[in-house]
Amino acid sequence: MLLSKYLAPTLRDTPADAEVISHQLLLRAGYIRRVSSGIYDLLPLGLKVLRNIETIVREELDQTGAQELLMPMVQPAELWQESQRWQKYGKELLRFKDRHNHEACLGPTHEEVVCDLVRRDLRSYRQLPLTVYQIQSKFRDEVRPRFGLMRGREFTMKDAYSFHADEDCLSNEYQNMFDAYTRIFSRLGLSFRAVEADTGSIGGDKSHEFHVLAQSGEDLIMHCSGCDYAANQEKAVSKKEISSTSNSQLPQDVSTPASKAVGDVAALLDYAESQIIKSMAYHVQGGEYDGQCVLACVRGDDQIQEIKLMRALGADEIQLADEAQVQSMGSVSGYIGPVGINAPVWMDQQLSTAQGMICGANQADTHRQHINVERDITEANFADLRNVQEGESCVHCGGEIESSRGIEVGHIFTLGDVYSQAMQVGFLNKQGRRAITTMGCYGIGISRLVAAVVEQCHDDDGICWPKQIAPFHVSLITLGQSETVRTASKEVYDQLQEAGISVLWDERKERPGVKFCDAELMGFPVQIIVGDRGLKEGHVEFKARRDEEKTSVTLSNIITHTQQHLAL
């Protein structure tokens, strides 16, 4: 391919609206262009990378015995109504009507469609297990698309779905997928980590996320320095040592004018922050407490983890209560406490045996001290509601918990029968009885991976693609316009292609500096430079993208030298 004819427009300046490095470099190096918020053109270079990633994903999934198929992007509302998700999914589901006034949506995920497909033909346990997958465009009308390919509204995803006769079989496949994912991300040359995760709106119970470690990651993951334990912050647990105080005094109000924040109260009354019960009122939607307010409590030096709270409550959505809602609970904002409040109380389990605590007294400028949770808050429910913090101890090995930022590029779930029950994906089991399949689902954000790789593989000059997914193996750079260099370049160009090495030939009438800079920016693993200077001695120059130095190689050796470097 000749660069002069190739649609790979590079930019000298960084576009102002690109925040993260992958977005900037992909725009500057001519891989992507923005069409609309969260919606991108993949230019030829970008598409090549995407396809190369797909190939690796495909190879590894085919290895597991999963079968590739392709489901539609446009999906009828009926299927989503059947699974109840037409109501539950919210605004991320882009809905519209066709010319017959039938409601439909753009698929953000394909559980409904795949269940509908499988249930039509599934008769017997003998047909199970079955795993299918597809690589396809998804559309999620994200509230806030950002960071280019990292969080688009339209994006390419590999999604796989497995169907099983029993839980053991599902566990098996889950592990298969876990292993396949590990191979995939390793082959992509990524530094990544699998972490325990919350299952979110997809539902089900067991779940791991695969995170590419990067400063720009949107997720916080907690992991142990001493063992394999790693979890998304939404899910992470830890041991926290708290020096227990015993208290025999009875609860007593204490005046705390203008002291709402935990720190103020602690300072005023000379308490440790961990002696304070931090109380937050939430308005709940969905589940047992639908439409009500509940009170959530953690120690003053902890943070409430709202995802954990939502799961404990079985809620679909929670929001901090507003002033009026706080009043309806019989309290005053800033002085909320679990004693005598007119609302269900949920406390972090660390508080279950706490003594000598202080909390809001539900009246202005007043707190209540000498609280023993067991004695004084008898109606409370307990659950893990707190955010794990760095430096706490691992529940498995006692090691220290550390945190990293990560880009979620894969997520695997055991779904159980959440969808198969709703969609009635049934079969006859060994006993001849009708049973419902148990399911797993497994996603990889392919287009997000393009960005994630760039986040991990770049330097000040541009992208440094791993050779497995680089759009071309070689940038062939011709310096000058002389007949000699052209002829020599053409020869190298032809021979590379014959050897199965893909090459983008920069034969433009540009100055050397421009060509070098563009080559670094685009980031192919190898640069071969043909100039009059070297040709006089019968050689060209070879430069690996990651190396500073160029080496001289004779014209006759350049192909094998390149082959060896790429290990093709």
Next chain:
RNA sequence: CGGAGUAUAGCGCAGCCUGGUAGCGCAUCUGCUUUGGGAGCAGAGGGUCAGAGGUUCGAAUCCUCUUACUCCGACCA
């Protein structure tokens, strides 16, 4: 959806406060020179100043509304 901001040539920006000829750098085109890490000189093209309304003799500039985009929060591959 809440909060904050931006919108002027392909990209990066100035001009706006204090209303009066639409500008700079890079990119593009032509010519000459140059040619091993984003060249120099000379010339040229390119704009409904996001859109609509208003104020005014006169609006990129002041006012109102609309739209798009970005950033910060809650959701996700």
